[in-house]
Amino acid sequence: MAQRSLLTRALWFVVVGWWATPAVVNAAWFLCATVVGAPIGVKLINLVPTVLTLKEPRSLGDPDAAVGQRSLGVRALYFVLVGWWLGWLWANVAAFLAVTVVGLPIAIPMFDRLPLVTSLYRFDG
Template identity: 45%
Template sequence: MSDPTTTQNGSGATDRSEGVNVSVERHENSPSIAVRAAYFLLIGWWASGIWLSVAWFLVVTIIGMPIGIKMINLVPKIVSLKERRIETTLTESASGDVTITESGSEQHSLVVRAVYFLLVGWWLSGVWMSLAWVASVTIVGLPVAVWMYDRLPYVVSLYKY
């Protein structure tokens, strides 16, 4: 691993030599699976029922729709403290400039998502949430419920969590 060296040229400006190494470390923001499981058993299962009821009620009202959709997009975090996936991209230009970009998943256009929500998402999300919550209160259905909760934002509005 080479260290970059810095020199001053005659005009007082600083030049950097070649050989700059860049290291990017990603740390998982979600708590450990043990913490997430304990949270779910103590809080997540009942809090998610209340959260989902309020969110879906807001979704079917015109005024509350934006808040309800935002609440639904946060369901994986409310249920089990799961953080949204962030993708990191490292690119290097021909001149040696390094750019690090962090972004969420690529989303469908807002128009497509709105049309889907109006035709399918609002009613399918109600059925999906109900089935997921019922599955979450049973030991056997818990893995299915977690899978369903992770996909709920997509079911309601094609939002990739």
């Protein structure tokens, strides 16, 4: 699917993205803390760039998306030891930067890299 226009994405950010993104980030981490909610939490983490600016992510069914991925076991171990706290910190710093005019250009690529920081998952848009 093609990206929405810059004007549409900018309006979304001003009206919804700036406040909804921190809520989605923290809801995702709350869900990831539970065994039952973890799959939904991971999906929410992958949707953070879309919530922020309506950026269209690459389809999870895309065969090219799996190229170069680490094994699920390695990613799970990384998440348990490092990803859960580093990703939460990374996402909240990015959310803070996103509400500042100066920090927004830094926040957008940070949110794009959130799946990688959290679980070593390469989820390029």
